[in-house]
Amino acid sequence: MDKTKLIADLKLVREKAPLVHSITNYVVMNSTANALLAIGASPVMAHAIEEVEDMVAVALSLVINMGTLSEKWVESMLLAGNAAREKGIPVVFDPVGAGATPYRNRVAASIISVCKPSIIRGNASEIMSLAKGTASTKGVDSTISSNSALDAGTRLARETGAIVVISGKEDFITDGKIVRSVRNGSALMSKVTGMGCTASAIVGAFAAVNSDLVEAATHAMTVMGVAGELAAQKAEGPGTMQLYFLDALYNLTPEVLAQRAQNG
Amino acid sequence: MDKTKLIADLKLVREKAPLVHSITNYVVMNSTANALLAIGASPVMAHAIEEVEDMVAVALSLVINMGTLSEKWVESMLLAGNAAREKGIPVVFDPVGAGATPYRNRVAASIISVCKPSIIRGNASEIMSLAKGTASTKGVDSTISSNSALDAGTRLARETGAIVVISGKEDFITDGKIVRSVRNGSALMSKVTGMGCTASAIVGAFAAVNSDLVEAATHAMTVMGVAGELAAQKAEGPGTMQLYFLDALYNLTPEVLAQRAQNG
Amino acid sequence: MDKTKLIADLKLVREKAPLVHSITNYVVMNSTANALLAIGASPVMAHAIEEVEDMVAVALSLVINMGTLSEKWVESMLLAGNAAREKGIPVVFDPVGAGATPYRNRVAASIISVCKPSIIRGNASEIMSLAKGTASTKGVDSTISSNSALDAGTRLARETGAIVVISGKEDFITDGKIVRSVRNGSALMSKVTGMGCTASAIVGAFAAVNSDLVEAATHAMTVMGVAGELAAQKAEGPGTMQLYFLDALYNLTPEVLAQRAQNG
Numbered sequence: 191m192d193k194t195k196l197i198a199d200l201k202l203v204r205e206k207a208p209l210v211h212s213i214t215n216y217v218v219m220n221s222t223a224n225a226l227l228a229i230g231a232s233p234v235m236a237h238a239i240e241e242v243e244d245m246v247a248v249a250l251s252l253v254i255n256m257g258t259l260s261e262k263w264v265e266s267m268l269l270a271g272n273a274a275r276e277k278g279i280p281v282v283f284d285p286v287g288a289g290a291t292p293y294r295n296r297v298a299a300s301i302i303s304v305c306k307p308s309i310i311r312g313n314a315s316e317i318m319s320l321a322k323g324t325a326s327t328k329g330v331d332s333t334i335s336s337n338s339a340l341d342a343g344t345r346l347a348r349e350t351g352a353i354v355v356i357s358g359k360e361d362f363i364t365d366g367k368i369v370r371s372v373r374n375g376s377a378l379m380s381k382v383t384g385m386g387c388t389a390s391a392i393v394g395a396f397a398a399v400n401s402d403l404v405e406a407a408t409h410a411m412t413v414m415g416v417a418g419e420l421a422a423q424k425a426e427g428p429g430t431m432q433l434y435f436l437d438a439l440y441n442l443t444p445e446v447l448a449q450r451a452q453n454g
Numbered sequence: 455m456d457k458t459k460l461i462a463d464l465k466l467v468r469e470k471a472p473l474v475h476s477i478t479n480y481v482v483m484n485s486t487a488n489a490l491l492a493i494g495a496s497p498v499m500a501h502a503i504e505e506v507e508d509m510v511a512v513a514l515s516l517v518i519n520m521g522t523l524s525e526k527w528v529e530s531m532l533l534a535g536n537a538a539r540e541k542g543i544p545v546v547f548d549p550v551g552a553g554a555t556p557y558r559n560r561v562a563a564s565i566i567s568v569c570k571p572s573i574i575r576g577n578a579s580e581i582m583s584l585a586k587g588t589a590s591t592k593g594v595d596s597t598i599s600s601n602s603a604l605d606a607g608t609r610l611a612r613e614t615g616a617i618v619v620i621s622g623k624e625d626f627i628t629d630g631k632i633v634r635s636v637r638n639g640s641a642l643m644s645k646v647t648g649m650g651c652t653a654s655a656i657v658g659a660f661a662a663v664n665s666d667l668v669e670a671a672t673h674a675m676t677v678m679g680v681a682g683e684l685a686a687q688k689a690e691g692p693g694t695m696q697l698y699f700l701d702a703l704y705n706l707t708p709e710v711l712a713q714r715a716q717n718g
Numbered sequence: 719m720d721k722t723k724l725i726a727d728l729k730l731v732r733e734k735a736p737l738v739h740s741i742t743n744y745v746v747m748n749s750t751a752n753a754l755l756a757i758g759a760s761p762v763m764a765h766a767i768e769e770v771e772d773m774v775a776v777a778l779s780l781v782i783n784m785g786t787l788s789e790k791w792v793e794s795m796l797l798a799g800n801a802a803r804e805k806g807i808p809v810v811f812d813p814v815g816a817g818a819t820p821y822r823n824r825v826a827a828s829i830i831s832v833c834k835p836s837i838i839r840g841n842a843s844e845i846m847s848l849a850k851g852t853a854s855t856k857g858v859d860s861t862i863s864s865n866s867a868l869d870a871g872t873r874l875a876r877e878t879g880a881i882v883v884i885s886g887k888e889d890f891i892t893d894g895k896i897v898r899s900v901r902n903g904s905a906l907m908s909k910v911t912g913m914g915c916t917a918s919a920i921v922g923a924f925a926a927v928n929s930d931l932v933e934a935a936t937h938a939m940t941v942m943g944v945a946g947e948l949a950a951q952k953a954e955g956p957g958t959m960q961l962y963f964l965d966a967l968y969n970l971t972p973e974v975l976a977q978r979a980q981n982g
């Protein structure tokens with residue numbers, strides 16, 4: 191991939207400090223806000239029905255994450271997502287736990303149908319669960335190969351019109367035709383809660399500055415992976431990993447990013 | 455105590471990676487999820503009335519923590535606890551702040567009566583407050599001796615049928631007849647918010663893999679204490695303590711655990 | 719300023735360990751509770767309508783933070799604030815995001831009118847937004863000079879009767895007549911989410927032990943700034959900053975505090 195563009199996007203995030211409006215789950219609010227600040231974006235967390243549309247009006251992207259969903263929050267997500275769609279800013283949807291309960295599946299379907307997300311980012315089983323819902327057949331295996339998830343992701347992208355990002359050892363980004371991949375990252379990232387949610391937020395920051403959303407998502411996932419690698423070099427476990435990851439996002443230079451980026 | 459069993463439980467948690475469903479408070483969600491991941495369990499946080507029963511259906515234990523309770527959350531706790539009881543998986547109840555307000559006391563009484571928790575874990579004053587509620591008399595002193603709390607804990611265990619865990623400088627675990635104790639830990643743990651909540655979550659992980667719940671709780675509290683000691687050796691204050699504690703849970707070897715365990 | 723009094727207040731917080739009742743936002747609950755513990759205060763987070771008044775009854779100060787507000791929470795804030803006012807304990811109000819949406823402005827106005835906060839702490843744009851609301855005229859500029867904010871803060875203090883604290887590179891504390899300033903702190907603090915919310919909580923702790931609220935707020939902001947400087951010396955980014963800050967609060971000695979304090 192073109193590393194000049196990767197670097198340009200990192201610089202743009204830091205220069206523009208885009209306001210990323212997140213309606214996300216209780217578990218990761220703090221770490222997500224800190225990650226957005228660390229990369230240079232400007233986080234805002236607001237979920238009141240009375241104000242989400244007004245907050246969308248001043249934001250450059252919206253991230254909807256259904257991790258600890260409940261009725262009122264879903265109402266706000268739909269309102270905000272609809273407002274973002276009408277305003278024309280990117281909507282990133284993180285279908286946390288899709289497939290785990292029927293309620294979660296219903297909510298995910300509503301969000302996709304009402305908010306028409308620009309980007310859907312999930313892990314292999316979440317993406318397969320969503321694709322299954324919209325297409326049909328094919329059971330969700332407990333051990334899911336990247337390939338199966340990629341097929342499902344491609345199908346999901348075609349059906350929804352969203353860019354689909356599948357996180358994993360290797361990340362895949364697809365609009366249903368093009369497929370990009372990112373091979374950066376560290377196994378220790380999966381031992382820190384909410385790293386996937388953080389990825390969705392960082393995707394939101396890059397989507398706010400680059401209208402080529404396949405590119406934006408690929409760049410965001412590369413930045414996540416490289417920061418994860420740098421943090422893992424110093425970390426002695428998932429506790430220190432969490433903090434060094436934020437330090438790494440903050441200190442990431444264009445040179446190191448370009449050097450380490452393994453995407454294509 | 456039998457250190458072979460202690461080690462066996464640690465290994466089982468890591469092998470089985472039990473899904474621990476937590477309905478817990480906002481303050482500790484992140485640190486609790488991270489602690490469960492670090493020890494090798496699989497955390498899920500979900501509280502919507504529409505899905506808690508479905509989540510219990512796939513979980514191996516349920517942890518109910520009433521730290522930042524409110525009406526809707528209590529409804530969900532009762533639903534989930536009832537489902538867990540019917541399914542026959544262990545329910546750990548953490549009565550955060552019991553005794554502080556009448557509302558908290560009422561909710562604690564409902565949870566005990568409806569969910570019939572397998573294990574109740576609290577600090578001395580919480581346990582005394584619950585025992586007072588179910589038995590009668592005896593005021594809650596501002597400085598509470600372990601002995602008084604142990605009496606109350608024994609009474610509470612007999613009245614409720616739950617294993618009672620009293621956290622403190624020395625931890626006590628009792629089913630109303632047997633009493634076990636754990637003398638591991640560090641004073642710095644009390645300067646990190648939610649360490650008690652984390653203990654309840656770790657108890658949930660061990661209860662998911664060992665049906666002898668007195669043993670499971672004793673093992674969990676030993677692991678907490680040993681990880682706390684290891685973290686305190688490196689920490690320079692409560693901030694770094696929090697992270698080194700997660701690292702210590704993650705890196706804890708059976709050998710070090712056996713060496714340091716002071717329970718009986 | 720009189721450094722003897724500064725030191726005396728730090729010691730008082732540690733001796734009395736005042737119970738600070740916080741009704742705050744999801745993003746910062748964990749870091750706020752940890753900061754209060756680290757400085758030696760005793761945090762309690764409770765927001766249920768059924769219990770906030772009972773919790774106020776045992777607290778020595780109340781902190782209301784409207785970061786992630788919603789209808790039910792606002793009801794609780796008003797109830798708790800009213801109870802605190804009647805009981806005569808200090809109420810600290812943190813108008814997070816004031817000016818960002820009409821809903822936020824309405825809620826801030828209600829809280830000020832019902833709870834009559836003893837202290838209002840915000841950043842320059844939040845304070846200007848509140849002053850604009852109560853007075854009139856003067857638009858909120860995107861780049862706000864301390865001077866403009868200080869004028870607005872003075873006006874806000876006069877109109878509301880509250881002590882106003884404006885956080886920034888230089889902090890200002892005013893009751894509408896006297897103006898104090900604090901020139902401690904580090905730029906890295908602004909890269910950690912919720913540092914302003916933490917400041918409000920620490921102000922709550924100091925207000926609980928010193929009835930001269932201009933002095934209490936000045937001392938609290940000095941402690942924040944000095945701990946931030948000490949943490950920044952060791953931190954390699956916003957991740958480690960967050961933890962070293964808690965360590966610094968915990969380890970802060972009267973000598974170092976007096977040495978570094980730059981307030982007047």
